[in-house]
Amino acid sequence: MSETKGIDLRNIGSSNIESIEIVTGIPSVEYGDLSNGMVKINTRKGHTPYIVEFTMEPKTKSVALSKGFQLGNKVGVLNTNLEHTRSISNLASPYTAYSRNNLSLTYSNTLHDSREHPIRFSASLGGNFGGYNSEADPDEFKDTYTKQRDYLLRGNLKFDWLLDRSWISNLSLQATASYSDRLNETNSNKSSASTQPYIHSTETGYYVGEVYDENPNADIILGPTGYWYLRAYTDSKPITYSFKAKADWVKRWSELYNKLLIGVEFNGSGNLGRGLYYEDMRTAPTWREYRYDELPFMNNLALFAEDKFSTPIGARSSLSLTAGLRSDITFIKDSEYGTVANFSPRVNARYVFWEHRESVISDLSIYGGWGKSVKQPSFAILYPAPTYSDRLSFAPGTTAEGKTFYAYYTQPTTPRYNPDLKWQYTIQNEIGVEATIAGTHISISAFRNKTHNPYTSRNIYTPFSYKLTTQTNIENDCTIPSANRIYVVDKQTGVVVVKDRTGAVADQKLGYKQLNTFVSQSEYTNGTAVERRGIDYVIDFAQIKPIRTQIRIDGNFYWYKGLNDQIMASVPSAMMSNGQHYRYIGYYAGGASASNGSLSKQANTNLTIITHIPKIRMIFSVRIEASFLNYNQHISEYSNGQMRGRLLADADDFVGTDETLYNKNSYVAIYPEYYTTWEEPDTKIPFLEKFLWAKENDKELYNELTRLVVKSNTGYYFNENRVSSYFAANFNLTKEIGKTASVTFYARNFFYNMGKVHSSQTGLESSLFDSGYIPKFYYGLSLRLKF
Amino acid sequence: MKKLFSLFAIAAMMIGMVACTDDDDIDKYRTYAVTLQLLAPEQIPDADLSEIEVTALNSTGTSFTAVTDDNGVATFDLTLDRYTFTASKTMANDGVAYAVNYSVEAIITAENFTAQEALALKAEAAVSQGSQQLMIKEFYFGGCQKDDGSGLYQYDKYVVIYNNSPVEARLANFGMGMCNPSNAHATNYNVDSAGALVYANEGYTPSWQGVIFLPKEFVLAPYTSATVVLNGAINHTTTYSNSVDLSNADYVFYHVDGFDRAINTSYHPAPSETIPTDNYFKIAFVAQGNSWAISNNSPAFFIFSSGDTAIYEYGMNAENTFFSPGKEGNKVYAGVKVKNEWILDAVEVWQADKLDKSKERFASTVNTGYVTFTNAQGYSIYRNVDKAATEALPENEGKLVYNYALGTDSNGTTSTDPSTIDAEASMANGAHIVFQDTNNSGKDFHQRAKASLKK
Incomplete structure (x- = not known):
């Protein structure tokens, strides 16, 4: 578990929701990078009756109670919500349950200033305690368990002051903070007949295993033999805080309207936890400490300004224009990237032809927008975590007591700082039209987004050599009896010296074998641009009054193409014929994989029917989600459209022909652009010409170079995949009973669609059951009491 | 007086005549040097022909013996007669034992010696059908129960190789392999749409992930066993009392830098330091991973000898790499093509409760049938x-132990040795056991209740 922050969605209560807003398209500059959209959950506020909700699904049971209390005249409203939820992951084993107990209190009131202008104020405090405990599970082995505690405290303060002065109309302030305590504890049973090396070294060098009792702080500890329990803790305490202030100034000149918004937002996140640690170093396996509380906080300051201007045009039409600019500044103390800043401009325009007109087309408007949103690099890029590579450097025989004094060569590496790393940004373009025709509301929008400089990572390989000493060297160079030996390894050179415990024999130096290989270090870099296009439409038919039914058809058509042809290095995992590690590095356009991108198209259409039957106080709705086009094609191309790789006539071949790779039902070979050797890492040798030459002239070199050739895993890999149409239906039924109760029954995929879809790529049919194409079948019942 | 003198004269003359007339009779007792050169058989061009006892049987039934010298020449001193020369020896080459017989008839007459001092005869070898010397005597891979009841322990696998012939076995390039899928009941990607193995008629058997081999000559004395440990050659019984003590095994597979990444120290711990390092088997590894993992419930395992071909170079050559059909780019399914003529012995094991899903992994020329097995019970x-064959050996008189009681009841079927001979006890008594090899794993093997190395 390497998570340092982030909200666990499991601790957000699902009751007490007043409304959910989904923000897509080109958003206001008030929000940062939303190229993927946002879901905004508004909890209940204001005076509400007692509402008790019970929800039962096969794996989840939950009960919630909420009430909004009016605290007397002008004192305000207190909304309270209590929720308890218990969900299990495996129906056959009810002991593996996650439970959530949520409490939230929100006080809201509207005050008035000296000029009787309202100041809306709300303060809320909420918390969650819950977790998971498998100790009672009878299927777990004796004394083993996983325990998780999930505590959260969240606070929020909000002011909205309607000043209505000449220089400012509204002032809004908001502050939030949250602190969570997530401790995960596992106890597992272990056993071993041989001593295993437990590596804790953090500096480059050679280290030999030592017995815990002789040196509890050794870099490599020899693990125990026999049976024992291992207790591990993962302590994560994410903390977040944010402060936002925005002010707007609204000006009207007869029919013209202008609103200027400026704001500032500051947020920060960090973690006060200890990370992964073990109770007893005697049994802690290979592990290096990585404390979250030693990592710096990530702080972000955003400044934004937006102006919205609207004017009527003629009798019925109006035009509104919005233009905004946002700047995000991210800083992490001690990050090599320093302070990261960017600018994201947005413009939006909307032209309303007419509204509420008495004709067949009663409303008509068009809109369009353009925006640039920048995605700052994540914490993992700005402050990367070290990784360690450990290579076995000494393997003596096992002693009669069962001990093996392994030695390893440790190399810590951190992703390399890339001074040329550019920030990823998305240019969004959008146009749309909305109309109401004979009571039916239609909206169609089209978008085209291009993400530039997407973040990606690649490996850099550096040649190095290390020493390997084996039992053969002991047989040749050591005369000290095994029981008297003390092995000492030089941290820098890796040479093993055997000392005599009794002092009778002088130190003996052991011979070794020199192994040449590469150490790899990752580097964050930018890939090639990715493009997305689509059309979304919604048709809301006017209600069919006689049967009180609303019908809505919505859908989308989506197109995506992404490929990366940046040069990336790769070393295949293979041994050479002479027993050494592989000594060539291949440099591939877009990485050492058969495809370097993909093209996909989708067309979905959904039909929703909602019927009200007031006589029996029932509402039922059916939503059918259908997919008509699900197309996917693996791509292997350069940015200019040229094919990357060759088509093979036979799966066993390594040399192919230069033609299109797609839809030929054949294997494909990808070659590196060039390769380098261990001895000369700077000499780039063009691959294909050398490979073809070696095939005729140097069988040994040809044999070794074949390992750099990447082949597609199957003959059908580059066939286009068209999945035949499929659908799923969701059903919802709500009935009110008496004055206080209402029952809702819902089922997702309620036809339990077990039909088959045909994939054109493989020519095979597969069942929709558990396929991921349609949601899994589940149902639930919820009862709400309002009094 | 005159009469006496005449008698004496006649007697003397008679004696003289007798002495003079039997020229041939004097030659009857003369011996002549006869050499018999035994010729090396075709199958064993550099056979050791020294110290072979050659018997010369004459027309009256008397036999003479001579022992061949370093060049395979036996020298006799024989009288003129008709002789039948015979010699026989079991010889081995490349793991195959042959019964070699020589039989030559010759009539030795005076004419043979007019031109030379000695008569040189040659004898051609008549060679019987060769029989494999080496075979798998025991294969322990199923693991045992851990002492605390937490389940299976399987890092104690080993195989015992046995020399089933009266002659020493010497193999320059000895190796072992296993087939894919490692569990017989797993999805088998090596069968075509008709269910037949794609390599059934190709003359090779792919050894999954690579082959292990001994870098020096493998030598095994007649009627003896050698243990090759496939996981840890350590004493497992200090922690797992149901397991075996392998710290004194003969050979172990341990190739520290043979894998493309750091060796798995749990699956392949460093062997006991008492085992000399030139008894370590190495690996020609063509897949990706950090261990050579043999199934713990239903492996298909074989041993082979590649003659003069060096195994490592052969295995690492990309032309000898096999990929399962449809998985040609995927190293997980890579294997080394081992020629069927190299395979000495193979065993196919199926898991007792999954027989209906299991498929054979050897071509029928290599092995047919399967032995049923239940794992995790030791x-x-x-x-x-x-x-x-065992009872026929004269040296086994009185040494064989019967009433074999180490068969098992596996899933309702009893599995035991039909010969009722307790091989290990008999060998401890000094007997020479000849094992059965019909190339049918179901008939040739049984499930034994206890590993033979377990005391």
Whole structure:
């Protein structure tokens, strides 16, 4: 578990929701990078009756109670919500349950200033305690368990002051903070007949295993033999805080309207936890400490300004224009990237032809927008975590007591700082039209987004050599009896010296074998641009009054193409014929994989029917989600459209022909652009010409170079995949009973669609059951009491 | 007086005549040097022809013997007669034992010696059908129960190789392999749409992930066993009392830098330091991973000898790499093509409760049939004794132990040695056991209740 922050969605209560807003398209500059959209959950506020909700699904049971209390005249409203939820992951084993107990209190009131202008104020405090405990599970082995505690405290303060002065109309302030305590504890049973090396070294060098009792702080500890329990803790305490202030100034000149918004937002996140640690170093396996509380906080300051201007045009039409600019500044103390800043401009325009007109087309408007949103690099890029590579450097025989004094060569590496790393940004373009025709509301929008400089990572390989000493060297160079030996390894050179415990024999130096290989270090870099296009439409038919039914058809058509042809290095995992590690590095356009991108198209259409039957106080709705086009094609191309790789006539071949790779039902070979050797890492040798030459002239070199050739895993890999149409239906039924109760029954995929879809790529049919194409079948019942 | 003198004269003359007339009779007792050169058989061009006893049988039934010298020449001093020369020896080459017989008839007459001092005869070898010397005697891979009841322990696998012939076995390039899928009941990607193995008629068997081999000559004395440990050659019984003590094994597979990444120290711990490092088997590894993992419930395992071909270079050559059909780019399915003529012995094991899903992994020329096995109980697969051949050996008189009681009841079927001879007890008594090898794993092996190395 390497998570340092982030909200666990499991601790957000699902009751007490007043409304959910989904923000897509080109958003206001008030929000940062939303190229993927946002879901905004508004909890209940204001005076509400007692509402008790019970929800039962096969794996989840939950009960919630909420009430909004009016605290007397002008004192305000207190909304309270209590929720308890218990969900299990495996129906056959009810002991593996996650439970959530949520409490939230929100006080809201509207005050008035000296000029009787309202100041809306709300303060809320909420918390969650819950977790998971498998100790009672009878299927777990004796004394083993996983325990998780999930505590959260969240606070929020909000002011909205309607000043209505000449220089400012509204002032809004908001502050939030949250602190969570997530401790995960596992106890597992272990056993071993041989001593295993437990590596804790953090500096480059050679280290030999030592017995815990002789040196509890050794870099490599020899693990125990026999049976024992291992207790591990993962302590994560994410903390977040944010402060936002925005002010707007609204000006009207007869029919013209202008609103200027400026704001500032500051947020920060960090973690006060200890990370992964073990109770007893005697049994802690290979592990290096990585404390979250030693990592710096990530702080972000955003400044934004937006102006919205609207004017009527003629009798019925109006035009509104919005233009905004946002700047995000991210800083992490001690990050090599320093302070990261960017600018994201947005413009939006909307032209309303007419509204509420008495004709067949009663409303008509068009809109369009353009925006640039920048995605700052994540914490993992700005402050990367070290990784360690450990290579076995000494393997003596096992002693009669069962001990093996392994030695390893440790190399810590951190992703390399890339001074040329550019920030990823998305240019969004959008146009749309909305109309109401004979009571039916239609909206169609089209978008085209291009993400530039997407973040990606690649490996850099550096040649190095290390020493390997084996039992053969002991047989040749050591005369000290095994029981008297003390092995000492030089941290820098890796040479093993055997000392005599009794002092009778002088130190003996052991011979070794020199192994040449590469150490790899990752580097964050930018890939090639990715493009997305689509059309979304919604048709809301006017209600069919006689049967009180609303019908809505919505859908989308989506197109995506992404490929990366940046040069990336790769070393295949293979041994050479002479027993050494592989000594060539291949440099591939877009990485050492058969495809370097993909093209996909989708067309979905959904039909929703909602019927009200007031006589029996029932509402039922059916939503059918259908997919008509699900197309996917693996791509292997350069940015200019040229094919990357060759088509093979036979799966066993390594040399192919230069033609299109797609839809030929054949294997494909990808070659590196060039390769380098261990001895000369700077000499780039063009691959294909050398490979073809070696095939005729140097069988040994040809044999070794074949390992750099990447082949597609199957003959059908580059066939286009068209999945035949499929659908799923969701059903919802709500009935009110008496004055206080209402029952809702819902089922997702309620036809339990077990039909088959045909994939054109493989020519095979597969069942929709558990396929991921349609949601899994589940149902639930919820009862709400309002009094 | 005159009469006496005449008698004496006649007697003297008679004596003289007798002495003079039998020229041939004097030659009857003369011996002549006869050499018999035994010729090396075709199958064993550099056979050791020294110290072979050659018997010369004359027309009256008397036999003479001579022993061949370093060049395979036996020298006799024989009288003129008709002789039948015979010699026989069991010879081995490349793991195959042959019964070699020589039989030559010759009439030795005076004419043979007019031109030379000695008569040189040659004898051609008549060679019987070769029989494999080496075979798998025991294969222990199923693991045992851990002492605390937490389940299976399987890092104690080993195989015992046995020399089933009266001659020493010497193999320059000895190796072992296993087939894919490692569990017989797993999805088998090596069968075509008709269910037949794609390599059934190709003359090779792919060894999954690579082959292990001994870098020096493998030598095994007649009627003896050698243990090759496939996981840890350590004493497992200090922690797992149901397991075996392998710290004194003969050979172990341990190739520290043979894998493309750091060796798995749990699956392949460093062997006991008492085992000399030139007894370590190495690996020609063509897949990706950090261990050579043999199934713990239903492996298909074989041993082979590649003659003069060096195994490592052969295995690492990309032309000898096999990929399962449809998985040609995927190293997980890579294997080394081992020629069927190299394979000395193979065993196919199926899991007892999954027989209906299991498929054969050897071509029928290599092995047919399967032995049923239940894992995690400390059972091993042990070869059946060839009752007739073992009882026929004269040196086994009185040493054989019967009433074999180490068979098992596996899933309702009893599995035991039909010969009822307790091989291990008999060998402890000094007997020479000849095991059965019909190339049918179901007939040749049984499930043994206890690993033979377990005390």
